[in-house]
Amino acid sequence: MTLLVTGSSSYIGRNLIDLLEKKKIHYIGIDINKPYNKNCKKIDITKLDQLKRIRTKIDCIIHLAAVSNERDARNDPFLTYKVNIIGLLNLINLAKVKNIKKFIFASTEWVYENQIKKKHLLDLEKCPNSYSNSKLISEIALKSQNKIKYVILRFGIIYGNRSKNNMSAFDQIIKHLKYSNIIEIGSKKTARSFIHIHDIVRGILAFVKCNNNYIIDLQGPEKISLGYLIKNAEKILKKKVIVKEKNPNKHSIRVIKFTKNKFFTPKIFVKDGINKVLNEY
């Protein structure tokens, strides 16, 4: 079995490839940026002729390559649509040409309406930004293909060893608390179901084997409020922290539960997560 991983030099891509190496699973990585290792090639997914240069027989595409956050998308909507939509179309094209029957697509919780009590998928006409727009269109595009088995993974907020520019609140708080006893945050009640990068890549790999179409919310195992996160950090770091809240009553709670399924369950809870972040730092 050979996997094609797009966006192999990205944060998730690199972590996934580390896991594939560990599990000795055969793969080819492609990315527009510098190749991560010798199994990766520099290929631009917006150019079909470059994609068609891949000669190896592929069993499953894991499509991570994208303009992958709202801020980058806002800065360059043109590039966002080019990479996220034309890129996807080219990969679907490749799947047809090379008879690849399985497609795992990295989507996002941004396809849901923003202030959620109950999760509700955005309507395209109400879609507030280019990023969500491109991901929604991509999901519908993939769903229209009846010869490809698809798994759409809607990622939550990922933490664990991220680069400075894209650090989640989880990483930022833990890294700060390692050296400081005072922290300023918005509100303790603000909450997400943060998911650790190792759970993400395990989750992706788990779905390579399934044989049906799935749409999965890939989220962490629990609701983590900032207050709860700091309390746990205090226990692990064995110190008392002074928390200054800028807007204690202006909290945002956006907690989407992971979709229960028979292939994968996230297992990194807050304590393990904090320890991992501290060890990697």
Add this chain to the structure above:
Amino acid sequence: MILITGGSGFIGKNLIYKLINLKNIRNLIATYKNSNLEFFKNKKLKYVQLDLRSEIQTKKILEKYKPKVIIHLASSYINPPDLTLDDHIKINVGSIINIIDYLNKNHFNRFIFINTSAFYSSSKIVKENDKLNLNNNYAFSKYIASKTLFDLINKKKKDKIIELRLFSVFGPWEGEGKLTISAIESAAKNNHFHIFSSKQTRDLIYIENVVDAIIASLKPNIEGGIYNICSGKPTNLLTHVKNIYKMFNIHNPKIKIKIKKTKKLNKLDLIIGNYDKAYKKLNWKPKISINDGIKKTKEWYLNNER
């Protein structure tokens, strides 16, 4: 059952007008997004409100009527330039993507996608596979829409898909402020006319020719694919306006030109099409000349003046 999206637009009105008068056409559904005036009243025709950006709404309508033919005219617009790239993508790519699922999962005879020539880049006589210029939001979204359609449709159904790339269409029911209609209006009142440049040249084509091309695409056993629908001739817009005035017997019209001489012409102003492919495969060519088109539009204008 034929379903026409964008039924209240310029091309939609002209197409419906023709189709309701054809004997072999029995059932027409026309969709509109905003304006809910039922423009034509006819037993064969039913108007339905539909926002094609909505996956749920689109599915519902298509499942309800199960059209065997879809003529997809609904589109974003360039003028006024108030739409963002997001809007263009939502309208142009969103609508295609919401229809594709129906096409892949149901039996149909023909899907005709009315597209633009705005993304061609060559200044020569352009063919369907010529180089593209994706520098503006509208053209970019229209190109992605085309790519989406042909990349996502099932292989076996590709021959049922026809994309018509229209050049500069003019005629009755043209949107307000468009060149031909504005010039006719000004000439009728012997008013001043403002034109941007004396050098602008377009491949103008009269609307009835476009309607003919759509009807030609409805025939079975026609090869699917992309076809340019144009006159294949350059028309200088200043000359065009002067011709319109002449038809009102005004030989020295008061035309103000904003820019008399432009050093470099914008490439987009010089795009002339080639319709050899449409002639070969659809057996179509423009039958009504630009001058006859102006005459017809003038007649229409005078008979419809409020």
